[in-house]
Amino acid sequence: MKNIVDIFDNFIVIKRPIFVSYNREEIIDFFNQILPYFNNGYKCFYAENGEPINNDYIKNLQIISDILTSNNINPNKFVILYENNSESHKKLLKNLGFEYALHIRWITDATPKEFLDNQFLSNNLDKKFLFLNRKFKHHRVELYQYLKNENILNNTYYSAKWLNDSNFEEDYESEKVRLRVDVHDHLFELYNQSYIHIITETKCEDVIENIDVSFFSEKTFRHLAFNRPFIMVAEKNHIKTLQSLGFKTFHPYIDESYDELDYNERMKKIKQIIIDLNKKSKEELFELCKNCENIFEHNRLHLIEISKSIQSNIKERYPYALQAINKLITNYKFI
Numbered sequence: 001m002k003n004i005v006d007i008f009d010n011f012i013v014i015k016r017p018i019f020v021s022y023n024r025e026e027i028i029d030f031f032n033q034i035l036p037y038f039n040n041g042y043k044c045f046y047a048e049n050g051e052p053i054n055n056d057y058i059k060n061l062q063i064i065s066d067i068l069t070s071n072n073i074n075p076n077k078f079v080i081l082y083e084n085n086s087e088s089h090k091k092l093l094k095n096l097g098f099e100y101a102l103h104i105r106w107i108t109d110a111t112p113k114e115f116l117d118n119q120f121l122s123n124n125l126d127k128k129f130l131f132l133n134r135k136f137k138h139h140r141v142e143l144y145q146y147l148k149n150e151n152i153l154n155n156t157y158y159s160a161k162w163l164n165d166s167n168f169e170e171d172y173e174s175e176k177v178r179l180r181v182d183v184h185d186h187l188f189e190l191y192n193q194s195y196i197h198i199i200t201e202t203k204c205e206d207v208i209e210n211i212d213v214s215f216f217s218e219k220t221f222r223h224l225a226f227n228r229p230f231i232m233v234a235e236k237n238h239i240k241t242l243q244s245l246g247f248k249t250f251h252p253y254i255d256e257s258y259d260e261l262d263y264n265e266r267m268k269k270i271k272q273i274i275i276d277l278n279k280k281s282k283e284e285l286f287e288l289c290k291n292c293e294n295i296f297e298h299n300r301l302h303l304i305e306i307s308k309s310i311q312s313n314i315k316e317r318y319p320y321a322l323q324a325i326n327k328l329i330t331n332y333k334f335i
Helices: 024-039 055-070 087-095 113-117 138-149 172-176 188-192 218-224 238-244 263-278 282-291 293-317 319-328
Strands: 005-007 011-014 043-047 078-082 099-102 127-133 156-160 194-200 230-233
Touching: 011 319, 024 043, 024 055, 043 319, 055 078, 055 087, 078 087, 087 099, 099 293, 127 138, 127 188, 127 263, 138 156, 138 194, 138 230, 138 263, 156 194, 188 194, 194 218, 194 282, 218 293, 230 238, 230 263, 282 293, 293 319
Parallel strands: 011 043, 043 078, 078 099, 127 156, 127 194, 194 230
Antiparallel strands: 005 011
16 A cells, blocks of 8 residues: 555555446455554545546445445545536535535646747648647547548658658657656647648546546647647547647638537538648638637736636645655646
């Protein structure tokens, strides 16, 4: 347990997002070891911390709530630092009795100063699209193959790292740096030399019934800081959840009705949107980007404001655990 839990004077911290993979027996064994701390009035902090939510995690939350309740411990002693801001997820946490606070691991770490200082736009950029992919994921493979078959990759700066296929020079040495520094951090020129960015998030398939799952990685937040419209290849209602955080997206300049569709229909719609955009001239895409300038500015400013707001809320509610939470949320910087 020592490698998983840090123990302080009046609270404990679970250092890794273990409940996305633990089975029932492992959870019961784990809580049998930490129940004495709950009985002494301790709180326990657990961060979803950059891991996509799955069905096992949802089931495990119910198991945790049941364990605490059956031991006459109020489940609000278990504090979840959550990333998925969908109403259905927050309702689940509330119904299970947990205390919870919003945190987003990548929000302060995904916007390098270079992204803000080195942006430009013209009506004669190199490519129409940017489509960067590092790890093998089914939705990335599906879209990569489609764009290749439709010859859209000719109008795209792209990478398919699992195939070692790209049409630009990549700095593979950057992979040796910790994950918080994405392999594409240095490619500012490609961001600048393309009009529409196709973001393939970590998750896209719909795997949990009755809960909207929106997993935000650095991919999403980096593009919120950049002055380009994007198409979000992610889970159902991903854009809706992003908007619930106060960000603006690109309807009516880009059709975003795909966001509310199930996986197969969503991918079909996204492909058609890309086809339609590919038919536009560079001048037309330039005008599309110009029309979105107020959205770009709002998102850049809101990215800073929401970061401060999230941090301020955690400071106010848990000042005694601030340093430990700062360490727990590896990439989170408290101002």
